[in-house]
Amino acid sequence: xxxxxxxxxxxxTDYAFFMQSAVQEVKDTLNxxxxxxxKEALTKLQSxxxxxxxxxxxxxxxxxxxLSGLDLLKFxxxxxxxxxxxxxxxxxxxxxxxxxxxIEFGANAYLAKPNGYENLVKCLHxxxxxxxxxxxxxx
Numbered sequence: 505x506x507x508x509x510x511x512x513x514x515x516x517t518d519y520a521f522f523m524q525s526a527v528q529e530v531k532d533t534l535n536x537x538x539x540x541x542x543k544e545a546l547t548k549l550q551s552x553x554x555x556x557x558x559x560x561x562x563x564x565x566x567x568x569x570x571l572s573g574l575d576l577l578k579f580x581x582x583x584x585x586x587x588x589x590x591x592x593x594x595x596x597x598x599x600x601x602x603x604x605x606x607i608e609f610g611a612n613a614y615l616a617k618p619n620g621y622e623n624l625v626k627c628l629h630x631x632x633x634x635x636x637x638x639x640x641x642x643x
Contacts, residue, residue, distance in 0.1 A: 511562045512539075512562075552585075581610040596616065
């Protein structure tokens with residue numbers, strides 16, 4: 505199993521497509537793995553644990569079919585092997601209650617999805633620069 509640089513859980517296939525293109529624009533060597541729902545994400549996260557594969561960053565949509573982004577966040581933070589991976593909630597919601605719950609459950613950051621492709625690329629440049637170049641990591 506190839507280790508993903510970014511593990512992204514997103515149920516909107518159009519947005520996932522734009523994300524894949526934007527990530528390649530930011531850095532074409534980044535390995536992005538995308539799954540479409542919470543249950544599939546849970547299975548993939550467990551396979552990371554079983555095979556000792558650790559993504560460098562996890563992006564979670566908040567509203568997912570199966571299990572929510574918050575449910576997945578709780579799972580990630582309860583598993584010793586996964587809990588040191590930075591997790592960003594990446595959602596269309598800018599509701600302060602969603603932000604608060606995400607941070608309380610252990611998210612490293614909460615980002616509202618930007619409007620438009622160019623804004624997504626700019627956002628991902630910032631995310632990449634911080635989490636891959638500036639942030640000192642444990643894993």
